[in-house]
Amino acid sequence: MRILVTEAGFDESREIAAELRDLGCRVSPCHVRSGVCRALSPGGTCPLDEEDRPDLAVDVRGTEPGLTSREFGVVCALRKRVPVVMTTTAETGAPAVPPGFEDRVTACPPEDLFDACRAFLRNRA
Template structure:
């Protein structure tokens, strides 16, 4: 399962990255370490444009602020690509809210529930595509 991470503030999604990987997810981020959108970095591309293994879920780590920060624009990109978006707080127990205008388009959850859902999704056996030229 390929998960795309974005965040309201630099470093907010760091704590979620390793647990997602430990649960069998491939994790990509919207931004390079210097904060630039990967679609704008020379020689790079947006993970949402990956045709072989596109993200099936975008996760935005944010607090209870009403408006998207510039670091969260990946939420809009994901929604445009019809990729579901989950919103989680940067720390357990902190209040979290969907950005204004997106309340009906995203799911607000916590990291523990998100990890359990991802773990269950990764455990579902998927049929392997047949090699080209295979005769059935």
């Protein structure tokens, strides 16, 4: 399972991305280390434009109501018809879903995301 990961703030997705990798998922970040969108970086490409594009996009966010500029990959994924899950690193349950995205994304705590990925990977084997 290939997962595109984006985040509200710099480096907020590190732990979730590591856990997804430990489960056996192939994780592709939206940004290069400097924080620039991969498609806009010199010589870069977006994972969503690749032949083996992600099966799922995961946005790691907090409780702020609107998208940050680091989360624009959510819009890109939705335009490419890739399902989007919003999750959080906080112990507060599901993250806030920005207005206008309520019927377009799934919001859940990290453990629910990990359980769904485990089930997906089990069924694929």
